[in-house]
Amino acid sequence: MSPNALIPSHRKPRRPSASSRALRAGVTGGFLTLAVTGATVPANAAEKPVAETQEMPTITTALATSAAKSADTAEQVAFNYERQALQDSAFSKAAKAAEKHKAEAVKKAKAEAKKKAEEARKAKEAAQARASRSSERSTLSAPSSSTATGSTATLVSFLKAQLGKAYVLGSSGPSSYDCSGLTQAAFSQIGIDLPRVSQDQSTQGTQVGLDNLQVGDILYWGSAGSAYHVGVYVGDGNFIGAQNSSTGIVERPLNYDMPTGAVRVL
Template sequence: MSHTAHIPSHRKPRRSASKVVLRSGVAGGVLSTIAVAGAAGPANAEPVTTQTIEMPTLTSGLVGDFTRSAEATQRVANSLDLRAQQDAAASSAAQTAKKAKAKAEADREAEAKKKAAEARAKAAAAAERASRTAERTTLSASSSSNSGSGSSSGSTASASNVSSQATGSAAAVLAFAQSQIGDAYIMGSTGPNAWDCSALVQAAYRQIGVDLPRVSQDQSTAGTQVSLSNLQPGDILYWGGAGSAYHTAIYAGGGEFIGAQNPSSGVVKKSMDWDPPSGAVRVL
């Protein structure tokens, strides 16, 4: 036996294996532990060394921060959505107001045009009345200067006209004119419930297929000139000069005529003595 056999070996025992264990936990402040253990041979073993490392813990405070952040984000989104809705509503209201303003302006313009047209019509009617008054004054003065023979011939004409009766086409013309008595006089109107003088004459003759000119000046030369002492029912009477007449009517017989006189009288049947005409033309 060797003399060193009883002496324990001084060599450090060899490690045969090593193992690393990692344990971790997150919740309620659980600590994570990393253990490293080394196992020696079957005869001898060294003590196990344990090292503990503290890991971060997800606490309720962090959860609250996440929750508050999410809520803040949602509030911002809600605020942006509300702002968008408000902007859309404001834009729609602005467009509606713009359309309403445009319509109001159009209505005002149309009303102004209507009033202007009415004013022009009234002015034209007033001018026509003034012209007729002046013409009648001239005619009256001229009649007063004539000799009594003129009056005698007028009386004879009236007497003969009283016994005359309209027939044929003249009767149709007068029947239409008679049916319009009481209608209004409006300058430029052509019926059916309002007329000016030449429009009534034109419409009456249209009943028998005769197409007369529209205005008094042209109607006063539309047929054959006849004397006021030789009138027949249906003849066209005119006031003013032939070709420059300012008023026309239809002779009804018996010294009377039917015509659209003026805004105050409308369509009437009157004696020629009430408003003596200047001349007459015969179309039939």
């Protein structure tokens, strides 16, 4: 034994270092500070802080996952809003374009209808003008009351063939005629039987005015029923008749010897 073994030491007791105090404070508080090195830590004191401090990463991960999901949801909502806005804008533009196209189509249709109506009007007017000109040409070229057609042509042809023959009172042809004998013979050519004398011939058929004569009308001088002379209107303001013994059968204008009246038997 050393002679100094029983001599009391005059050293002051070693005070715990700051690291040891911090370690003990950390164990007492329920967590372990791993930054402290070189300190002796009881096993039962180190286990508890490790178990307790492992919960923090779990909570942090859940919060981070929740925050990430919230961010994704917000981003998706924002995307949906943006997409809907784009769709609404596209629909609005399409609707406006369709409305504009419709308005243009209606305007074009009205213009076409107006154009067709104008063309139809012009075509109608042109057709009416052509019809009017055609009617005028037909009026000029068609037989008037002064031109013989059909049976009247046969009648006029017979009368003209007798021009120059003698007038003989009471004669009925064929080489000579008196006035009523000539008209009776002429109308017999077309199947019409007339009375023999002028008085009776002046009451046949229908009385007509001298301003409305037609080819084949029988002209008479004197009054109807007591006429003393007859002839036949052959058109162009002329008549043919057996006038008298000095002239024989002749063609004369109406104003040569204006008749009193006329009858129509055709």
